[in-house]
Amino acid sequence: MTRTVTIAEARQGDKHTIEEVGIPSLVLMERAALGATSRLLNGSFNLSHVLVFAGTGNNGGDGLAIARMLHVRDVDVTVMLTGSEDRTSTETAQQLKMIHYYQIPVIPASTDLAKYTTIVDAIFGVGLDRPVEGKFADWVDAINDAAAEVFSVDVPSGLNADTGEPQGATIKAKSTSTFAYAKEGFETSQGKQYTGQLYVEDIGVYLNDRFEG
Ligand SMILES: NC(=O)C1=CN([C@@H]2O[C@H](COP(=O)(O)OP(=O)(O)OC[C@H]3O[C@@H](n4cnc5c(N)ncnc54)[C@H](O)[C@@H]3O)[C@@H](O)[C@H]2O)[C@@H](O)CC1
Numbered sequence: 001m002t003r004t005v006t007i008a009e010a011r012q013g014d015k016h017t018i019e020e021v022g023i024p025s026l027v028l029m030e031r032a033a034l035g036a037t038s039r040l041l042n043g044s045f046n047l048s049h050v051l052v053f054a055g056t057g058n059n060g061g062d063g064l065a066i067a068r069m070l071h072v073r074d075v076d077v078t079v080m081l082t083g084s085e086d087r088t089s090t091e092t093a094q095q096l097k098m099i100h101y102y103q104i105p106v107i108p109a110s111t112d113l114a115k116y117t118t119i120v121d122a123i124f125g126v127g128l129d130r131p132v133e134g135k136f137a138d139w140v141d142a143i144n145d146a147a148a149e150v151f152s153v154d155v156p157s158g159l160n161a162d163t164g165e166p167q168g169a170t171i172k173a174k175s176t177s178t179f180a181y182a183k184e185g186f187e188t189s190q191g192k193q194y195t196g197q198l199y200v201e202d203i204g205v206y207l208n209d210r211f212e213g
């Protein structure tokens, strides 16, 4: 059976790997994005026009790295950012610099999603700490209503990864790439309705310092 972790364990695993093992946070982010990108490339998604809907935390940073990895493979990618560029996390700011190096378009978040064939949901991951409401709920609802297929990064945004319960507006994905370990809430029948097909990516974070495949 697949090992599952709580949000607290996932966070502790990341922290331990960064601070004790010594793998830099940005390296973990790159590994996460490489895994997710290969699922997108092989997962029967229509990649004619991809939108990466990115938050300002590290889940958004994963999304920006995915945008870059698709762009260098000649996929047409646009980024929508939910907040201002000067209020992003440290790693996400570094990812934004790379996005600008490649001149990938970055536009403010909106509900105008008609032209996209695939939307990458990188709004919230395990950092979700309150229900999704207001403009964030408008964006999530618009993503769910769009014709595009949806791929979630780590956690479908809005899903409580411990309980599998939606916290306000919540993304319903065709598939989800989650990092290091599946989260407990993904095992519930309700959680499965939001993750869709679940992939677990090896990013080099191991709870007991050993790969347990
Ligand atoms: N270095 C690491 O720790 C790694 C983190 N990774 C990614 O980073 C994610 C966690 O990143 P963060 O801790 O930055 O958290 P998130 O990126 O999940 O979200 C945090 C941000 O969202 C805000 N927020 C939370 N709930 C909200 C709500 N309902 N409405 C509006 N704003 C809300 C918080 O205030 C915070 O600014 C993981 O899910 C994973 O995708 C991966 O890159 C792997 C390595």
Ligand SMILES: [K+]
Binding pocket: 059, 121, 122, 123, 124, 125, 152, 153, 154, 155, 156, 157
């Ligand atoms: K997400």
